[in-house]
Amino acid sequence: MKIIFLFESFILMLYWSTLAQATECQNPLLHRNQQPMSAIFLELTPLTPCTLEFGFYQIETVSQASNTIIIDPPGDLSASRVILDHERWEQTLAFRIGLGLQTDIGLTFRYIDEGPGNWDKILRKYHQKVGLPYAARKYQQNVEYRYWQYNPDTQEKIELKAPQRGIGDMVLSFRNELRKTKIWENQIRWGWRIEFKQPSRSDLPTISSGNSDIGFGLLASTSGNISGFPSAFWLNIGAVRPGKTKHKVYPQKPIFFSGGSGMNADLSDTWNAAVQILGASARYEVPASVRGLNHQQTILLIGLRHFIGSHSFSLGFTEDIDYYSSEDISLLLGWQFSG
Numbered sequence: 001m002k003i004i005f006l007f008e009s010f011i012l013m014l015y016w017s018t019l020a021q022a023t024e025c026q027n028p029l030l031h032r033n034q035q036p037m038s039a040i041f042l043e044l045t046p047l048t049p050c051t052l053e054f055g056f057y058q059i060e061t062v063s064q065a066s067n068t069i070i071i072d073p074p075g076d077l078s079a080s081r082v083i084l085d086h087e088r089w090e091q092t093l094a095f096r097i098g099l100g101l102q103t104d105i106g107l108t109f110r111y112i113d114e115g116p117g118n119w120d121k122i123l124r125k126y127h128q129k130v131g132l133p134y135a136a137r138k139y140q141q142n143v144e145y146r147y148w149q150y151n152p153d154t155q156e157k158i159e160l161k162a163p164q165r166g167i168g169d170m171v172l173s174f175r176n177e178l179r180k181t182k183i184w185e186n187q188i189r190w191g192w193r194i195e196f197k198q199p200s201r202s203d204l205p206t207i208s209s210g211n212s213d214i215g216f217g218l219l220a221s222t223s224g225n226i227s228g229f230p231s232a233f234w235l236n237i238g239a240v241r242p243g244k245t246k247h248k249v250y251p252q253k254p255i256f257f258s259g260g261s262g263m264n265a266d267l268s269d270t271w272n273a274a275v276q277i278l279g280a281s282a283r284y285e286v287p288a289s290v291r292g293l294n295h296q297q298t299i300l301l302i303g304l305r306h307f308i309g310s311h312s313f314s315l316g317f318t319e320d321i322d323y324y325s326s327e328d329i330s331l332l333l334g335w336q337f338s339g
Contacts, residue, residue: 034068039088044240052098092109248284
């Protein structure tokens with residue numbers, strides 16, 4: 001269902017656009033799920049099929065902070081299967097260089113700091129005021145860190161109350177651009193990628209799965225014009241085969257789907273707006289009642305990017321459309337240089 005939704009979103013963007021005018025190679029904003037049960041595995045982050053020419057390179061860094069509280073099922077903490085109360089600060093450094101023959105290669109490094117939620121009080125009031133899911137925030141204390149998983153059938157559990165921090169997993173990415181086609185007079189770029197995740201360590205349950213993952217995905221992008229604004233559209237569809245992790249109390253799925261869809265619109269010569277949907281299927285085989293581990297991921301990301309020469313600066317935020325599946329909210333601040 002998630003793949004069908006992403007594909008339909010891309011088709012609607014094609015239908016609304018006309019053949020024109022904006023580059024379809026503008027990079028999407030870099031983001032991945034910040035919920036640790038999902039973040040310990042590889043996720044295929046947003047990417048266009050446009051490869052860098054030989055010798056050209058890009059450097060990107062993104063700082064993001066997220067806050068999440070999940071109590072599942074809500075209410076009596078002693079009966080909960082999943083409790084997550086944390087604030088996560090993640091620093092990402094990504095480097096990509098063109099190899100020629102319409103291929104490029106990239107490396108991504110991360111540093112992660114998990115601790116108590118300093119935004120808890122503000123977000124409790126925000127959720128209450130605007131009518132967002134609020135039950136879990138009633139029961140947890142402000143500025144507290146807790147990570148708990150429990151399987152009553154096997155008596156297995158994971159319990160953390162001390163903050164976690166350390167170097168995250170390294171990701172190696174290989175991308176290849178294919179030939180172009182036309183749909184409704186719109187020129188479509190196509191490509192594919194394969195990515196490998198190498199674990200950083202095996203003793204931090206919220207930072208690394210402790211094993212290698214591999215993912216493969218298809219990439220598409222096009223350009224158009226919506227209401228006079230030159231725009232670019234992209235679609236990613238892929239799958240990840242995760243390595244087995246010991247940081248679980250329920251069985252892993254042998255494969256899960258990962259992808260996204262979005263658009264960038266040029267507001268001026270130097271300002272660009274982005275709207276993105278990031279989707280993925282559940283990573284675990286769990287009873288339907290354990291919503292914190294069996295929900296499909298649906299993340300809405302909205303952001304702005306400002307260009308100064310070869311530099312770009314970005315600011316964005318996320319909201320979890322499908323509650324339980326990702327972080328409640330993230331704030332992103334990024335910089336990119338192309339050379």
